[in-house]
Amino acid sequence: EITFDSCNQLVSQFEAVVKNPVRERSSVYYTGVDLGTACVVVAVLDENFRPVAGAYRYADVVRDGMVVDYIGAIRIVRELKAELEEKLDTELLYAAAAIPPGTDSLDGGAIKNVVQGAGFEITALLDEPTAANAVLKIQNGAVVDIGGGTTGISILKDGKVVYVADEPTGGTHFSLVVSGAYNLSFSEAELYKRKEENHKELLPVLKPVIEKVASIINRHIKGYDVDEIYLVGGTCCLAGIETIIEKQTGIHTRKPDNPMFVTPLGIAFSC
Ligand code: ATP
Structure with missing residues (x-):
């Protein structure tokens, strides 16, 4: 039986850095962008895959995995990116994103374009359950x-x-x-x-x-x-x-x- 220990620890570290980002320098930053129906979340990890910053906003830009407000979605991701860059005093270059399973043929492109449109170079586009299981x-x-x-x-x-x-x-x-x-x-x-x-x-x-x-x-x-x-x-x-x-x-x-x-x-x- 799996324990949620490492998952719980990671999530509580994340909650803490949403409030107080870690400003120690890292050679590289890994960013995850989750464009949800209710919420857009951006999570930043350091070179050791420890959460260093995060931000989220309730928004109505995606519905059932489809981007319904393309310009609004880009604006929010761009704003969250800028907010995190200021907090970390660095530029965030790379990001991964995810799409609900089964929607890649419909909308994977749009999610990708939003993340790129916000100024990230996209390194991976995965399906949400696979992403969740990287932690679970x-x-x-x-x-x-x-x-x-x-x-x-x-x-x-x-x-x-x-x-x-x-x-x-x-x-x-x-x-x-x-x-x-x-x-x-x-x-x-x-x-x-x-x-x-x-x-x-x-x-x-x-x-x-x-x-x-x-x-x-x-x-x-x-x-x-x-x-x-x-x-x-x-x-x-x-x-x-x-x-x-x-x-x-x-x-x-x-x-x-x-x-x-x-x-x-x-x-x-x-x-
Ligand atoms: P989707 O996966 O459908 O695209 P999403 O990624 O935006 O959506 P989540 O961020 O996982 O979804 O969850 C958002 C939902 O969780 C919203 O309906 C919100 O009201 C609900 N939610 C958030 N916090 C709480 C809470 N503390 N108690 C109950 N519901 C909550």
């Missing part, structure tokens, strides 16, 4: 990435991705449920949902939509011998989500301390 280091099991717009399911056998799928249900739908139940605007519901102190109260409200996600997982893993589910993606920050997914799938379900930054860090690792 799972040999066997299913990685379920519940993001903003979509849920990505990937099945690993002996460390290799053998099956991927991406379905349009994610945190956005959770926010819509909160919005309806509490009579809040979408953006108010989004903020309410992200506060940890509200999670206990929200869990029963969100149970049906979590069960929907679980049924999607069940549908995709059928026929594969999966005995462990690993949750990543911002939506899995919701306390207790793992319990409902475990119950509905009947499969032992685990998540790292902060599932939100696993993929962006994995992208930087693959730079």
Whole structure:
């Protein structure tokens, strides 16, 4: 059984450097750009693959893996790049990016163009589950990435991705449920949902939509011998989500301390 120790350590280092960047010189910097439906994250690692800086912004430039606001996406990545360059007092040249599985023929080019348009030389374009697994280091099991717009399911056998799928249900739908139940605007519901102190109260409200996600997982893993589910993606920050997914799938379900930054860090690792 894998432990999340190194993943948790990496993510907590990342959270710390988002607040206080490490300004020690490095001979090279590895940057990962994660263009998500809800959030754009940029993670920077040093020559020893230790997180040194990071920045993220909630934005509405990508939907279900498609870039819907090309100019806006370039602007945000450029701004985050400039912000990090100033903090680190260096120029960030190289970056890797990732795309949801199955969208490469549709939009891989657009994501690549955004990262290049923001001034990076792109060194790798990987699929999100492969990126996440650079940090998780799972040999066997299913990685379920519940993001903003979509849920990505990937099945690993002996460390290799053998099956991927991406379905349009994610945190956005959770926010819509909160919005309806509490009579809040979408953006108010989004903020309410992200506060940890509200999670206990929200869990029963969100149970049906979590069960929907679980049924999607069940549908995709059928026929594969999966005995462990690993949750990543911002939506899995919701306390207790793992319990409902475990119950509905009947499969032992685990998540790292902060599932939100696993993929962006994995992208930087693959730079
Ligand atoms: P996608 O993978 O669908 O393209 P993304 O990469 O933007 O989207 P993530 O950054 O992994 O997705 O997750 C964003 C989602 O996570 C949003 O719906 C956001 O509301 C939700 N989220 C972030 N933090 C929390 C939190 N603390 N509690 C609950 N949900 C959260």
